[in-house]
Amino acid sequence: GDSVTQMEGPVTLSEEAFLTINCTYTATGYPSLFWYVQYPGEGLQLLLKATKADDKGSNKGFEATYRKETTSFHLEKGSVQVSDSAVYFCALSDLNTGNQFYFGTGTSLTVIP
């Protein structure tokens, strides 16, 4: 069945450091891929998405590229800020499974000044 595996945390970085959070997926069809972010005390909100192979999603300095050959969708940011401290979830949605969403376990990021 479909699934998402993402890098376990927690991750602690200094401000302006480079961030990578790894995410790989298994899917029977051609899923859409998403990164969601959850700031403390809030619900999840969409950070970026990519709907087909080789698409790059980007938002707020974050980027992720849909790599079909490696079944990956790694999240990157060149220079993190304290305000990026949050939990990040990789997810997929697959029409073959009726648009059921599959989430990774979440990666907690703390950025220190």
Next chain:
Amino acid sequence: DTAVSQTPKYLVTQMGNDKSIKCEQNLGHDTMYWYKQDSKKFLKIMFSYNNKELIINETVPNRFSPKSPDKAHLNLHINSLELGDSAVYFCASTERGSNTGELFFGEGSRLTVL
């Protein structure tokens, strides 16, 4: 206007009580979900409704009963609350059939069972 709204935001209650959480979305979506998030932030899908019809019913104790009076509302009733039910419950919605559609989440309802 809040797209997906849940009430109450916080709920503290005793073991054995019955409680409900309500959810409403004004996005015109046809599919709604309930997720449970534990203390380690792990998200577990519980139920999904499409146009008031139950389409996903994961392995959840039958003390949990969802109800969708119309496609804009999905409520969750929990009977005989247990300590392990303490968690944050998130409602979400999307438009089914659109592979590019995202999930929109409510702010969560934090349930604490004492």
